[in-house]
Amino acid sequence: MRxxxxxxLGVQDSWLLMRGMKTLLARMECAERSARxxxxxxxxxxxxxxxxxxxxxxxxxxxIHERQSQxxxxxxxxxxxxxxxxxxxxxxxxxxxxxxxxxxVVPPGQGCHRSDSxxxxxxCAGRGSACLHGRGAMASRHxxxxxxxxxxxxxxxxxxxxxxxxxxxxCVGGHIPPSMFEFENVVPYTPPGAGGWKAAQVLILLHRIxxxxxxxxxxxxxxxxxxxxxxxWVLDEAAQAAAAQAAxxxxxxxxxxxxxxxxxxxxxxxxxxxxxxxxxxxxxxGARVTGFQRVLVSRKTFP
Amino acid sequence: MKPEPFTDALVRLVxxxxxxxxxxxxxxxxxxxxxxxLTRLILANVxxxxxxxGFVGRVVQEFPGCNVxxxxxxxxxxCTSVRVSLSNLMPxxxxxxxxxxxxxxLAPVYALYASHTHKLATxxxxxxxxxxxxxxxxxxxxxxAGLIESxxxxxxxxxxxxxxxxxxxxxxxANYGLGEAxxxxxxxxxDRW
Numbered sequence: 001m002r003x004x005x006x007x008x009l010g011v012q013d014s015w016l017l018m019r020g021m022k023t024l025l026a027r028m029e030c031a032e033r034s035a036r037x038x039x040x041x042x043x044x045x046x047x048x049x050x051x052x053x054x055x056x057x058x059x060x061x062x063x064i065h066e067r068q069s070q071x072x073x074x075x076x077x078x079x080x081x082x083x084x085x086x087x088x089x090x091x092x093x094x095x096x097x098x099x100x101x102x103x104x105v106v107p108p109g110q111g112c113h114r115s116d117s118x119x120x121x122x123x124c125a126g127r128g129s130a131c132l133h134g135r136g137a138m139a140s141r142h143x144x145x146x147x148x149x150x151x152x153x154x155x156x157x158x159x160x161x162x163x164x165x166x167x168x169x170x171c172v173g174g175h176i177p178p179s180m181f182e183f184e185n186v187v188p189y190t191p192p193g194a195g196g197w198k199a200a201q202v203l204i205l206l207h208r209i210x211x212x213x214x215x216x217x218x219x220x221x222x223x224x225x226x227x228x229x230x231x232x233w234v235l236d237e238a239a240q241a242a243a244a245q246a247a248x249x250x251x252x253x254x255x256x257x258x259x260x261x262x263x264x265x266x267x268x269x270x271x272x273x274x275x276x277x278x279x280x281x282x283x284x285x286g287a288r289v290t291g292f293q294r295v296l297v298s299r300k301t302f303p
Numbered sequence: 304m305k306p307e308p309f310t311d312a313l314v315r316l317v318x319x320x321x322x323x324x325x326x327x328x329x330x331x332x333x334x335x336x337x338x339x340x341l342t343r344l345i346l347a348n349v350x351x352x353x354x355x356x357g358f359v360g361r362v363v364q365e366f367p368g369c370n371v372x373x374x375x376x377x378x379x380x381x382c383t384s385v386r387v388s389l390s391n392l393m394p395x396x397x398x399x400x401x402x403x404x405x406x407x408x409l410a411p412v413y414a415l416y417a418s419h420t421h422k423l424a425t426x427x428x429x430x431x432x433x434x435x436x437x438x439x440x441x442x443x444x445x446x447x448a449g450l451i452e453s454x455x456x457x458x459x460x461x462x463x464x465x466x467x468x469x470x471x472x473x474x475x476x477a478n479y480g481l482g483e484a485x486x487x488x489x490x491x492x493x494d495r496w
Binding site for chain 2: 186187195197220224226229230231232262263265266267269270273277278279280283285286288289290291293294296
């Protein structure tokens with residue numbers, strides 16, 4: 001097929017595409033939010049002479065961009081004035097060298113590929129976007145930038161936003177594997193009307209990896225979901241994926257807010273519960289996120 | 304609906320089950336006399352009582368064609384709850400409107416609220432209302448209130464009572480700090496959706 005029609009994707013490319021599409025929307029939205037924050041932050045830095053991002057009010061191409069596109073994308077470039085200063089910026093950028101793809105959301109036992117994040121004890125998510133903990137897993141050292149472009153005019157520092165975000169912001173976009181949430185039945189489903197209940201307990205260490213914000217918080221997270229609502233059974237796999245997705249998103253929100261440790265856990269639970277209840281893609285009516293209530297299920301620790 | 308002295312009595316009552324001045328993750332919260340008392344009560348009510356089962360069965364009978372969902376979460380709060388959808392809506396329909404009844408295990412009192420969820424292409428709109436309910440919820444409200452009072456003999460609490468601040472208490476399953484709790488959180492649950 002590929003010989004007469006060479007524009008057909010190869011097997012590996014197709015697999016990567018199919019895998020990545022599952023989380024593309026969530027990743028793109030996060031990346032764009034981060035890009036906007038990063039661009040705003042860069043505009044406030046005295047050492048940055050110009051920031052190029054179509055979402056900025058003074059960007060010369062903003063009107064054209066808005067006619068042609070939805071959203072502003074996730075690529076930011078900026079000018080630090082001289083080539084020497086650009087080189088110094090690059091020398092001080094630290095990034096994870098060993099990283100895995102964020103594309104996969106694969107419950108345990110469902111076609112986990114060896115390059116998927118579920119296939120190894122991951123502490124950090126890939127492509128530099130962030131960590132929920134595990135600085136030790138970040139082989140950080142001087143810049144080796146994925147997608148970098150470094151020009152002598154010093155305009156040349158174009159980065160995939162997530163890379164820079166992890167460096168400058170300790171932006172979190174990490175990944176708690178779905179397998180962390182091991183749901184066990186607490187109350188059996190008994191018709192009619194009774195939804196049953198199952199729960200998972202995880203001790204999660206949120207850790208901001210930026211040296212500027214070395215805060216950490218250990219949060220006890222109990223996620224409860226009904227066994228069934230309406231005519232729908234809540235499968236363990238669906239609950240795991242929803243919980244992991246919500247935990248990632250909640251962590252990103254909480255760690256950006258610079259909250260004291262005690263409040264961070266409360267906020268983490270609140271956001272996680274809200275996301276599980278209102279997510280368009282993985283909503284679980286009745287989901288609840290609290291601190292540990294009782295030792296009813298086996299507890300796991302992340303990382 | 305009961306007057307002001309009733310509110311004071313309920314505030315005193317919840318102080319018997321939640322330790323004053325402590326967050327629920329503070330050392331000593333779980334070990335406090337009040338929390339231990341609540342634990343005993345909650346454990347005694349883990350298994351649904353025949354009365355509750357009978358009540359839910361009545362609700363199913365009285366609301367034919369509606370989705371009735373017993374949303375009680377054992378081990379969490381001193382509260383049982385049931386959701387009755389308008390018409391035959393299901394929780395996973397794009398639109399899910401229902402009347403929710405919360406029944407306390409601390410005292411024979413109950414609360415009703417209207418819950419609205421509308422799943423759109425890119426977001427989920429949701430909200431809840433204590434009385435007065437929107438017109439389309441009122442028939443369910445009247446019928447469910449009548450059923451609770453005739454079957455269980457519970458007393459319905461007014462908004463004023465439910466929304467009374469109890470700033471020195473933190474319910475055990477709430478993601479709250481001090482100063483956030485209301486009487487409805489302590490008597491029933493903070494998880495209203």
